[in-house]
Amino acid sequence: MSPLLQVTILFGKLSLLAVGGVNATLPAVAREVVEQRHWMTAHQFSQLFAIAQAVPGPNMLVVALIGQREAGLAGGLIATAATVLPAGVLVLLVSHFWHRFQGARWRQIIQRAMLPISGGLMLSAAYVLVRAADNWWLMASLTATSAFLCLRTSIHPLWLLVAGALAGYLFN
């Protein structure tokens, strides 16, 4: 199968499973591109994720970087389209009657039911990224520091990425 087709299928099938956001699918993406297809190492995966975080725009653009790495410019564009389109079409279909059921009990129940699932999936994504990025103690302490500062202060996330990059450059 051509790389372009593989990229399309991989991200197309995950699009509708991205409950709570695209980051919730990161463990599944990592499993496929790192463990099963060997497109990259776990550490490279975490590096691509960091680049996507550091540029303006939605964080989901890590999928563009993965597609680009495997199938060039077209791969990057196709990966983005495959991630965005199926979910977007579904939103268009549902958006017509979403407003109508604003106060409906079933809508509240489903919304309430999804939150803890999103929580579990996001924690899984964090676990996968932390394992992939922290290959020695300094990296682990960078992770812990940035998580702590993000939770306890209102410092802009971009500064934490800049600080991490500097620390990685200076103390390798």
Add this chain to the structure above:
Amino acid sequence: MTPDAPLKLDNRTLFIGFFKIGIVGFGGVLAIARRAMVEQWHWLTQAEFNDLFSLCQFMPGANITNLAFAFGARQGGLRGAACAVVGLLTAPIVIVLSMGALFARFATVPAVGHTVGGMAAAAAGLVAATAFKIAQPGLATLRPAFVTALAFALVILLHVPLIWVLALMLPLSIVLAWRV
């Protein structure tokens, strides 16, 4: 202009508006989208934004692109949706793919690898913090905490494919939420 007149944005305005949101959105496009759409441009009220956002959060996919789809479609149908989404993603894609190409070219230079490695460690910390913020409200009560822990265990410990995790957890979580 009467305050009650239904807003009708043309496709050009949608494209330019979402283009602006996309290009300034560092690490949190949604906050910027809300401020621009509600406070600066008065495209919708806070309540309307909340209702639209609850839909985009509820549906699978990236919240912000879902928002562009839904809002764009309400304003200008399919063309409106396309203009909003393409506007949102054009600049970020050009930038991220340029960075990706640069990184691919220089990744083997040790200093580059170490720098991006340090950034990756910090980025992992950011995701951990966000995950904690999302999971925390549910961890205080037994049933949501159980759902969160089980979802995590299925993904990380048992390596269950995502589709089966959702097929199992959605009905389970709905039943538990029903009986509160």
